[in-house]
Amino acid sequence: MAYYTQLIAAWNSVTQPPAGVTGTGLNGGMTTDQKIVAVNGWTVTGAIPTSTLFSGPQLLNSISWSEFSNLPAAQQQNIMLLCSASPTVGLLGGSANTTLLPVGMIVTYFPAGGVTITNLTKLSKGLTQPWWQAPVENGGGALNGPVSLTDTTAAGLS
Numbered sequence: 001m002a003y004y005t006q007l008i009a010a011w012n013s014v015t016q017p018p019a020g021v022t023g024t025g026l027n028g029g030m031t032t033d034q035k036i037v038a039v040n041g042w043t044v045t046g047a048i049p050t051s052t053l054f055s056g057p058q059l060l061n062s063i064s065w066s067e068f069s070n071l072p073a074a075q076q077q078n079i080m081l082l083c084s085a086s087p088t089v090g091l092l093g094g095s096a097n098t099t100l101l102p103v104g105m106i107v108t109y110f111p112a113g114g115v116t117i118t119n120l121t122k123l124s125k126g127l128t129q130p131w132w133q134a135p136v137e138n139g140g141g142a143l144n145g146p147v148s149l150t151d152t153t154a155a156g157l158s
Contacts, residue, residue, distance in 0.1 A: 004155035006141040010042075010131070011035070011157050017042055020139040021131055032149065032158040040146045042131035047138040052124050056083040062123055064115035075109050 010018045016025025023042035026035045054062075060083045068076060082102060110116040132147055134140020143151070152158040 003143075004151065006136055007039070007132075007143065007147060007151065008155050008157065010039070010141065011152075011155075017131075018139075020044055020046070023131070032152055035157075036147050036149065036152060039141075040130070040132060043128045044131055044134045044139045045128045046125055047134075052127065054120075054123065056085075058123060059083050059120075062116060062119035063110075064119070067110050067114055067116050071109055078105060079109065 010021070011026060016027065017023050017038075021042045021044055024038040026038055030038070063079065068079065071079070082105060106120070107117070129138070129140065130146070131139075132141045132143040132145070134142070136142045141147075149158060
């Protein structure tokens with residue numbers, strides 16, 4: 001039942017949608033199916049997500065030329081390879097998770113508080129995530145997938 005704690009709280013909240021959430025609020029006149037559609041349409045924006053996916057061009061467009069041009073050639077090549085490795089580049093755990101290659105490389109190569117890190121932070125804060133997917137600390141439901149009738153039944157909501 002702990003898995004559904006955020007869903008239960010949001011579903012039963014007097015404030016609809018819950019604070020920090022954008023979308024259609026739930027009301028007593030809605031069927032369970034209508035409420036599920038509404039919850040799956042909820043989004044959260046403005047917090048740095050725990051995990052972030054950027055496209056290669058988004059990452060490239062966040063990198064300061066002056067900071068990049070001061071990197072040694074091998075580090076420049078690593079950044080270019082990172083940006084072209086796949087259609088999306090995952091930055092998991094924010095800047096605190098330096099044990100993973102993308103984050104470790106970026107926070108090692110670019111100065112804290114510099115233009116590149118500032119740009120990536122702004123880009124992260126501007127991301128809109130589905131409520132069901134966003135971590136609890138970002139105002140979301142921390143669920144593994146969109147809400148279904150099975151979920152509402154298991155949570156005692158239908």
